[in-house]
Amino acid sequence: MRNFLFLQGPLSFFFYRLGQALQAQGVGVYRINFCGGDCVFWPGKASFWQGPSWQWPQYIGQFLKDKNITDVVLLGDWRPLHHEAVLLAQARGSKVWVYEEGYLRPGFLTLEEGGVNATSRLPKNPIDVAARACELQDGDRKGSKAPNPMYFRVLCTAWHHVGNFCLWPLFFRYKTHRPYCIGRELLGHLPRFISHIARRKESINVLRWVLKQNAPFYFFPLQLDSDSQIRRYSPFTGVLDALATAIISFAAFAPPNSYLLIKNHPLDNGLINYRRYIRALGQATGCVERLRFVEGVNNTSIIDLCQAVVLCNSTLGLTALQRGRAVYCMGEAIYAMPGLAVSEKEMPLKDFWREPRSPNQELVQQFCKVLRHDALVPGNFYNRLGISDAIVASMERMGIKSGSSPK
Numbered sequence: 001m002r003n004f005l006f007l008q009g010p011l012s013f014f015f016y017r018l019g020q021a022l023q024a025q026g027v028g029v030y031r032i033n034f035c036g037g038d039c040v041f042w043p044g045k046a047s048f049w050q051g052p053s054w055q056w057p058q059y060i061g062q063f064l065k066d067k068n069i070t071d072v073v074l075l076g077d078w079r080p081l082h083h084e085a086v087l088l089a090q091a092r093g094s095k096v097w098v099y100e101e102g103y104l105r106p107g108f109l110t111l112e113e114g115g116v117n118a119t120s121r122l123p124k125n126p127i128d129v130a131a132r133a134c135e136l137q138d139g140d141r142k143g144s145k146a147p148n149p150m151y152f153r154v155l156c157t158a159w160h161h162v163g164n165f166c167l168w169p170l171f172f173r174y175k176t177h178r179p180y181c182i183g184r185e186l187l188g189h190l191p192r193f194i195s196h197i198a199r200r201k202e203s204i205n206v207l208r209w210v211l212k213q214n215a216p217f218y219f220f221p222l223q224l225d226s227d228s229q230i231r232r233y234s235p236f237t238g239v240l241d242a243l244a245t246a247i248i249s250f251a252a253f254a255p256p257n258s259y260l261l262i263k264n265h266p267l268d269n270g271l272i273n274y275r276r277y278i279r280a281l282g283q284a285t286g287c288v289e290r291l292r293f294v295e296g297v298n299n300t301s302i303i304d305l306c307q308a309v310v311l312c313n314s315t316l317g318l319t320a321l322q323r324g325r326a327v328y329c330m331g332e333a334i335y336a337m338p339g340l341a342v343s344e345k346e347m348p349l350k351d352f353w354r355e356p357r358s359p360n361q362e363l364v365q366q367f368c369k370v371l372r373h374d375a376l377v378p379g380n381f382y383n384r385l386g387i388s389d390a391i392v393a394s395m396e397r398m399g400i401k402s403g404s405s406p407k
Helices: 014-024 036-040 053-066 082-091 126-135 150-166 182-212 228-232 239-253 274-285 299-305 316-322 361-374 384-398
Strands: 003-006 028-033 071-075 095-101 108-113 217-221 259-263 291-294 308-311 327-329 376-378
Touching: 003 014, 014 028, 014 071, 014 384, 028 053, 036 150, 053 082, 071 082, 082 095, 095 384, 108 384, 126 361, 182 259, 182 291, 217 239, 217 299, 239 259, 239 274, 259 299, 274 291, 299 316, 308 316, 316 327, 316 361, 361 376, 376 384
Parallel strands: 003 028, 003 071, 071 095, 217 259, 217 308, 259 291, 308 327
Antiparallel strands: 095 108, 108 376
């Protein structure tokens, strides 16, 4: 009999409903809550971790043994407490199922055994990608058509923080994986919410101005400063480091008539004033008139119009590759390989500005086929239909026969 242990998941009822579906198939299901927010989205039976972090390895090691855990399910294998759980589970031969937002969006979630992103088991070179794609004869899997509205995600996040606040006395030792506490984040989010319509209008005007110049422009999409992709799988300590590297290189080596269009992440908390930072760095490098900053503008529209995309390791790089744009990846990413995104191993950034390399579209299609089959499941974490789609596909990936689609 297989026994599943659920650790921290997305801020929704997805893990709880997946656990219920597994139990309906005779699978043992266990859960450990780390904070009040975890309790909100897992209203069923659960264990609670309230001890100091140095005691966690002993606790989770014993838990895995006592409950005979065969499978561990979590979101983000890099989070505090998750890392030790992953290592100990793998040491005893348990499978580790890691979720993340989809490599391809919308319509997909990432679900891989062992790890995601830089720790993924996906093929790392074009030869292996092509070979794996040839093994797959069932065609491309389709993404879920379920809506995934941002307002519901925001609502779930709010409920999570309410749970953390109300149950803080029980989990006073808990420390989030994010670099900022909720109080500081709220101080940044509230002004952004109030001004989001005005900022979007201003950004549309900026984009129109850039297009009227009839000059090439490069697209640099920002990631969240708390993104583990930057902090763990790149040479940078945060977004500002990556941004500084890109701007200084652009000023020195990009064609003098070109522009760099920098776009903020839609979920940015506003604690870093990127607009002022970009202006200051532009003045220091003498390219301030060639830098533009936007928010709330459609990514695909910018990608289709730009000369090339330069980024750290955002999954937006895959979108750009699918649309035939040259991509330079400054960090580690599953798609940074010859024929897909260019990286430092192939070409320094200073040369890419003048000689961007377009992707091999056949390889892009092969890579996306491998992703859909080996790393993605249709669905989302928040919408009821999206959750149902993801549960059915997840159980198939995990080797559990499911009955009717969960309601």
